[in-house]
Amino acid sequence: MFQTLLIANRGEIACRVAATARRLGLRTVAVYSDADADAQHVRACDQAVRIGGPEPRDSYLKIDAILAAARATGAHAIHPGYGFLSENEQFARACEDAGLIFVGPPAQAIAAMGSKSAAKSLMESAGVPLVPGYHGDNQDPNFLLQQADSIGYPVLIKASAGGGGKGMRIVESSDAFLEALRSCQREAAGSFGDDRVLIERYITKPRHIEIQVFGDQHGQYVYLFERDCSVQRRHQKVIEEAPAPGMTPERRQAMGEAAIAAARAVNYVGAGTVEFIAEQDGRFYFMEMNTRLQVEHPVTELITGHDLVEWQLRVADGQPLPARQEQLRIDGHAIEVRIYAENPDNDFLPSIGTLRTLRYPDHAAFAPGPVRIDSGVRQGSVISPFYDPMIAKVITHGTDREQARRRLIRTLADTQVAGVHTNKTFLQRLLGDAAFAQADLDTGLIPRRHAALFPAHDAVPAAVLALAASAVLARQGIGGRGPTAGQPADPWADQTGWRIGNQYHQTLSLVAGEQQYNLRLEHLEHNWRMQLADTVHTLDWHAINTPQRPDTHTVRIWLDGVEHRADVLQDGHQLQVRLDGVDWALDLFDPLLAAGQSQDEGHGGRLTAPMPGKIIALNVSTGASVKRGDVLLVMEAMKMEHAILAPADGTVTEVFFVVGDQVPEGAELAAMEH
Structure with missing residues (x-):
């Protein structure tokens, strides 16, 4: 086998490939941008080469820089991971021209499947069923509008060269089509360098089922069964599981054989995923083929017992497939979720910052097992605005779906992340939702179950407030003793806020959402009390922290x-x-900070950036009259578009940035008079 592998990617996939390559005895080379100089994948490899600035186009999308790194380090092969250049025909061809092994399919296979429109035409000629739609080359907006009108609404606009929900919109009516088309084209151009789209009839209550295929250089093919990726938001997968609930052996074989037929049609080599959209009655239609390893490949590994990255490396080396179709078996059930730095309560906007705490349960492992963690970050890593905000993939395996589901809920509950907003609690609710538990799956599950998945904020329990207050006191140097501790022999050693002739008291205000809780904490005659509204609780407490975790107190309280x-x-x-x-x-309320903010309340009409990002579209100029809900400008952050809407009817008095400007979080973007 070749001896030196360059990994042309970052994050958890680069760490994953490095681990498998090391197990096979290969030397590994990482590439990194200025934003990733201290990243986990850099540490995971034997050598690392800087390739450019933090923007992907200045680093991970620079073919020449990656090839130069391969030459400089003597690499024999390049693994593209997923995302970035992994499905780029030019990159695969450039590797081949440079005499490097590209760990993926041939360039012509990527070209054949890289365009959704061309791939659908190819599948149509092969007799694979397709969803009604337009997949042609005519990209005139008015022509596309006519096609959508003839297909019938709702329709789905999809970037021809894309994936991962980028450049994709559901359009419910003809009058909304052109604006959605422009947004898709901008997002597609920014993510893939290609603004072409296709249009399909949008199937209501569909399931998204994909088949993992593999081909070698000797013309042999297998399918490693299916994954159900129906639970999605914004067309991005949220939960992936294998096998698909309710899948019959007959349908599994039919879909597997169709996937292999698709791979054979383009002389495919390596790992690929053929994606189907399925009706509830089992009918399925070809959607696209991803010519790379998928983010959700661990669930396939856990039910088959095969390392798909190892398969990739062996196939790229010219070896035959490690197993024949009749040797492959399904063992149990596996489910994967992705912990993201994002705020589900704020429309899933990405959250940027430092991972102050990142701890997984003791039983979790960074290798195949009942509980598996795949991550490209560690405690102290910075979630930046330049890349996907994924923190970790958490995957569990069980003898059946229910065991895997319960195991995943518990693993998430035992995982601690702080410093950024995350979707962890949302994922726990989703996995515990009755519809998911009963496998009532379709791509609209999240909006269908919105009320259950996004409940109104419950009142914070008194125990949570008491725990927080005890930790605040501990940080101030005030000590609790617990109900069984004796009194100190020396009063000067008492750290409980003892006062001569008077009790110690302190008022703390804790804020959760829009609710503020005012606590009066008193220490009188060796006892603590906590008053919350009109209720007085007895409180004893003890808190400790360690040098290894200086920002965290482990607190025990006895509340009543x-x-x-x-x-x-x-x-x-x-x-x-x-x-x-x-x-x-919770937020510890600071009255001085609040007083400063209140002085700014008179400056109405301010529109600020919800996160760091780049201005990619301006729809208004100074003096423009707008209606509430009008799109004023569009920002791009972490590969997604975010529209800034007019909060009310009014006039734009000033616009502070132009297209292409990078803006920090909280920057004032425009001013309005209402």
């Missing part, structure tokens, strides 16, 4: 005689209390 234990992390004025597997985010 009932014991509670939790880890409480404090980062500035932000507190996170993790109790019984649920994370509660």
Whole structure:
């Protein structure tokens, strides 16, 4: 086998490939941008080469820089991971021209499947069923509008060269089509360098089922069964599982054989995924073929017992497939979720910052097993605006779906992340939702179950407030003793806020969402009390922290005689209390900061950036009259578009940036008069 492998990617996939390559005895080379100089994947490899600035187009999308790194380090092969250049025909061809082994399909196979329109035409000629739609070359907006009108609404606009939900919109009516088309084209051009789209009839209550295929250089093909990726938001997969619930052996074979037929049609080599959209009655239609390894490949590995990255490396080396179709078996069930730095309560906007805490349960492993973690970051890593905000993939395996589901819920509950907003609690709710538990799956599950998945904020339990308050006191140097501790022999050694002739008291205000909780904490005659509204609770507590975790206190409280234990992390004025597997985010109210903010309330009409990003479209100029909900400008951050809407009817008095400008979080973008 070749001896030196360059990994032309970043994040968890680069770490994953490096681990498998090391197990096979290969030397590995990482490439990195300025934003990734201290990244986990750089540490995971034997050697690392800087290839450019933090923007992907200045680094991970620079073919010449990656090839130069391969030459400089003596690499024999390049693994493209997924994303970036992994499905780029020019990159695959450039590797071949440079005498390097491209760990993926031939360039002509990528070209054949890289255009969704061309791939659908190819599948149509092969007799694979297709969803009604337009997949042609005519990209005139008015012509596309006519096609959509003839197909019938709702329709789905999809970037021809894309994937991962980028450049994709559902359009419900003719009058909304052109604006959605422009947005798709911008996003497609920015993500893939190609603004062409196709249009399809949007199937209601569809399931998204994909087949993992593999081909070698000797013309042999197998399919490693299916994955159900129906649970999605914004056309991006949220939960992936294998095998698909309710799949019959007959349908599995039919879909597997169709996937192999698709691979044979383009002389495919390596790992590929053929994606189908399926009706509830089992009828299925070809959607696209991803000519790379998929993010969700671990669920396939766990049910088959095969390392797909190892298969990739062996096939790229010219070896035959490690197994024949009749040797492949399904063992149990596996489910994967992705922990993202994003805020589900704010329309899933990405969250940027430092991972102050990142801890997984002791039983989790960075290798195949009942609980598997794939991650490209560690505690202290920075989630930047330049790349996908994924923190980790969490995958569990069980003898059946229910065991895997329960195991995943518990693993998430025992995982602690602080410093950024995450979707962890949302994922716990989703996995525990009745529809998912009963395998009532379709791509509209999340909006269909919106009320259950996005409940109104519950009142914060008194125990959570008491735990947070105890941690705040501990950080101030005030000590609790617990109900069984004796009194100190020396009063000057008492750290409980003892006062001569008077009790110690302090008022703390904790904010959760829009609710503020005012706590009066008193220490009188060797006892603590906590008053919340009109209720007075007895409180005893004990808190410790260690040099290894200086920002976290492990707190035990006895509230009205009932014991509670939790880890409480404090980062500035932000507190996170993790109790019984649920994370509660609280802000310690600062009256001085609030007073400063109140002085700015008279400056109405301010529109600020919800996150760092780049201005990619301006729809208004100074003096423009707008209606509430009009799109004023569009920002791009972490490969997704975010529209900034007019909050009310009014006039734009000033626009502070132009297209192409990078803006920090909180920057004032425009001003309005209402």
